Amino acid sequence: MTLDTLGDATARGAVSLRHLTKSFTLNGQPLPVLRNLSLDIRGGESLAIVGPSGCGKTTLLRLLAGLESADGGQVLIDGAPVTGVGTERAVIYQEPRLLPWLTVLENVAFGLEVRGLPRGAARDRARRHVRLVGLSDFETAYPRQLSGGMAQRVGIARALAVQPEILLLDEPLGALDAMTKLTMQEELARIWHEEKVTMILVTHDLEEAIFLADRVLVLSADGTPPAVIPVDLPRPRDRNTGDFVRMRRMLMGRFGLH
Amino acid sequence: MTLQNLDTPARRARGLPAPPLRAFLSRYSLVIAFLVLWQASGKLGWISPAVLPPLDAILGALWTGIASGALVDDIAISLQRAGLAFGAAVGLGIPLGLLMGQLRPVERALDPILQLFRQTSALALYPVFILLLGLGETSKIFVIFWATLFPTLLATVGGVKQVDRKLIEMAESYGAGRVQVFRRVVLPASVPAIFVGLRLSATTALLLLIAAEMIGANKGIGFQVMNAQYNFQIPLMFAAILLMAALGLAANAVLVLLQRRLCRWSLD
Numbered sequence: 001m002t003l004d005t006l007g008d009a010t011a012r013g014a015v016s017l018r019h020l021t022k023s024f025t026l027n028g029q030p031l032p033v034l035r036n037l038s039l040d041i042r043g044g045e046s047l048a049i050v051g052p053s054g055c056g057k058t059t060l061l062r063l064l065a066g067l068e069s070a071d072g073g074q075v076l077i078d079g080a081p082v083t084g085v086g087t088e089r090a091v092i093y094q095e096p097r098l099l100p101w102l103t104v105l106e107n108v109a110f111g112l113e114v115r116g117l118p119r120g121a122a123r124d125r126a127r128r129h130v131r132l133v134g135l136s137d138f139e140t141a142y143p144r145q146l147s148g149g150m151a152q153r154v155g156i157a158r159a160l161a162v163q164p165e166i167l168l169l170d171e172p173l174g175a176l177d178a179m180t181k182l183t184m185q186e187e188l189a190r191i192w193h194e195e196k197v198t199m200i201l202v203t204h205d206l207e208e209a210i211f212l213a214d215r216v217l218v219l220s221a222d223g224t225p226p227a228v229i230p231v232d233l234p235r236p237r238d239r240n241t242g243d244f245v246r247m248r249r250m251l252m253g254r255f256g257l258h
Numbered sequence: 259m260t261l262q263n264l265d266t267p268a269r270r271a272r273g274l275p276a277p278p279l280r281a282f283l284s285r286y287s288l289v290i291a292f293l294v295l296w297q298a299s300g301k302l303g304w305i306s307p308a309v310l311p312p313l314d315a316i317l318g319a320l321w322t323g324i325a326s327g328a329l330v331d332d333i334a335i336s337l338q339r340a341g342l343a344f345g346a347a348v349g350l351g352i353p354l355g356l357l358m359g360q361l362r363p364v365e366r367a368l369d370p371i372l373q374l375f376r377q378t379s380a381l382a383l384y385p386v387f388i389l390l391l392g393l394g395e396t397s398k399i400f401v402i403f404w405a406t407l408f409p410t411l412l413a414t415v416g417g418v419k420q421v422d423r424k425l426i427e428m429a430e431s432y433g434a435g436r437v438q439v440f441r442r443v444v445l446p447a448s449v450p451a452i453f454v455g456l457r458l459s460a461t462t463a464l465l466l467l468i469a470a471e472m473i474g475a476n477k478g479i480g481f482q483v484m485n486a487q488y489n490f491q492i493p494l495m496f497a498a499i500l501l502m503a504a505l506g507l508a509a510n511a512v513l514v515l516l517q518r519r520l521c522r523w524s525l526d
Contacts, residue, residue, distance in 0.1 A: 065431055085431050097428040101446045101523040111432040114442065142523045162432065 011043030012078060013088070013165030013198035015064065019073035022059055033059050036073070037226060039217065043078075043165070046192055046199040048209035051219035052255070057202040060219070061170050064200060065091045077166065087115060090159035094171040096151040098143040104154050105130055105139040111162040129157040132191070149180035153187070160191065166198040174204060185211050189236065206251045210244060211237050218254060227254070311493045319493035320500060329482065333501065336467055336478040339395070340505075343402035344463045351410035351459070352452060358411075359418025359448070360440065372411070380405035381469055393474060402466040406459045413455025417448035450524045453517045460509045468502060479505075 017039045023032040033056035041047050049057045062068040064075055066085040075082040077089070090111065098107045109126035113119060130139055133153040143151055152172060159167060172188070173181045185208055192199045192212070203209050209216045210231055218227045229251065233243055252258065293313060299305045300312035307315070323329030358365040384401045391397040421444050429443050471480025479498050486495035 067427065067431060085433055087433060091428075091431045093424070093428070095424065097424050099425060099443065099446070101449075101521070110429075110442070114429065114432045114434045114438055144523070 011196075011198075013043040014078055015041040015166065015198065015200070016076040016079075017041075017060075017073070018076065020060070020063065020070050020075065021072035022056065022063065022068075022070050024059075032223075034063075034070075035223065038073075039226075039228065041198060041200065043198055044196055046212055046214045047201070047217060048213035048215075049200065049202045049217045049219065050204070050206060050209050050251075052221050055219040055221040057219055058170055061091075061168050061200065061202050064166075065089060065168050067091075087162065088165040090162050090164035090167055092152075092155055092159045092167065092169045092172045094174045096143070096155035098151055098154055098158075100143050103140050103142060104135055104146070107143070107154055108157045108161050111158050115162060126157070126161050129161040130154075132160065132194075133157045133187070147180075148176050149184060152176065152184065156188075156191070160195060160197075164197060166200065167192075167195075169199065169201040169203075171202055171204060173208065181205075181208075188212055193235070206255075207239065207248055210247050210251065211239060216251065218251075308492060311496060315493045316496040316500060319491070320497035323494060323497060329479075329497070329501070332477055332479050332482050332498075336471065336480065336505075339399055339470070339478065340402060340463045340467045343399045343406055343466075344460060346399075346403045347406035347459055347463070348410055348456065351407050351455070352414050355411045355414025355452075355455075356418055356445070356448070359415045360444065365415065372408070375404075376408045376412075380466060381473075384470065384473060388474065398470045398475065401470050402463055405466045406463045409458035409462055410452070410455040413458070414448065414452050417451025417455075418444055420451070421447040450517075450521050453513065453521065457510060457513050460513060461506065464502065464506050464509065 017037055020034050020037040021032070022034040023030045025031065033054070037060070049060060051057050059068065063070055064082070066082050066089070077086070099110065102110065105123060105126055108130050109119070109122040112122035112125060117125070127136075127139070130136055133156055135150060135153055135157070138146065138150065143154070146154065152175075156172070169188075173184050176184060188199075188201075189212055199212070201209070201212060210233070213231055216229045216231060218229060220226070231247060233241075233247065238244060249258075296310070297313045300307040300310055300315075311319075320329070354368075358368060380401055383404065384397070387397040387400050387404075391400055425443050425447065426439055429439050434442065467478070468480035468483070471478035472484045475481045479501055482498040483495055483502075486492070486498060
């Protein structure tokens, strides 16, 4: 693993989880989803979070995004505790969550305009990111005219346009068909490499985790302590190498799968 | 990478291969048949022309009424009544609906009384309004306003409440505050629902206009319908009815046009 792909400890976008605890109430019973979770994520690192339904992956991402608050412990970003949403983070969801009344370009500019950039400047900057995800020909299209993969690219461009240090992805490719999914994984790997952001990716797809991540955080739903598994594979990654397949088999084995 | 729905001419060609004349006939042939039957039944003596005058007599009466200026005053006063009432209903209904949709406590407090008012027929309340506001214009406009308010108000409340929570959360994750979320997400997302309310309100306004004018007016299209019947000017009566139908169609057409301009994104 080279330093370039690993990210480095002094880069911006470093995340520390300190004794994070969070439970929900189900039928009057407290249901713990995160128990005293601690982890350091280097600036520029790519971390995948996997685990069965109900293990708290999405909850963890929402805590990182500042959309929910922890019962105990804290999230530090570049040393400062997270108290809410912040301009150094951007979230990409499973559904693209585009505003249907805005064109592709206007959707990409949305985050910038919300953050106070004047319309013209926001559109100029958005145009660059529309190009980055390969949709320059569709700047004036409306979301309903786009395919699922294209719509998700717009969502990714909108997140990148605000130039976040940390990209939080909540099963971003979960709703796409198998072919589009593979293309988009390549795309995410390229974008992560080019934009040098910290990427924290929640996914159901173990192969996707291995393809994109420097490390995989494995959460469980039954209280077993979480595990962090480094992915020591050269980039760009190839799904067909023996090492990749061995890695996948090992990870699947952890979930009792073959 | 595919682009769906972008190529509208091609799609139209696929959906409707008919030339313009065929398209016109497939849409309006029943209307035309109805009008022909109407004209023929009078001329051929199936129905007494005194009860159902042929179309040419009705159009003649309409033309005489407009050319002589007699009907023009009625049209003007009716438009004024319906317009003022509709304007007031929209002016109150949309802002109040937005407020109720956004703030749960406001909705909780107002909903029972509004439901009570809504379920009470506006025409049943007309005598009350006359007692309170007199026999003049105010009570007429108020009764139309009363009935016209609810469709817009309730559609707006519904529109605001059904805005996708996920879009709001998305905006919040970019740091949008309450005002920005409202202006950039809630308001545009509610526009299609508001238009449904506006079109219902327009129909209601014309309905109540005629009723109010039949009950207590000495001018207006609704008054003319009643008055012409009393005086056995049946062609004039039908002319006034025709005028009302035209007014309703025109109001709807204007709203549809406005909707097309404002919500191009939501229409096919």
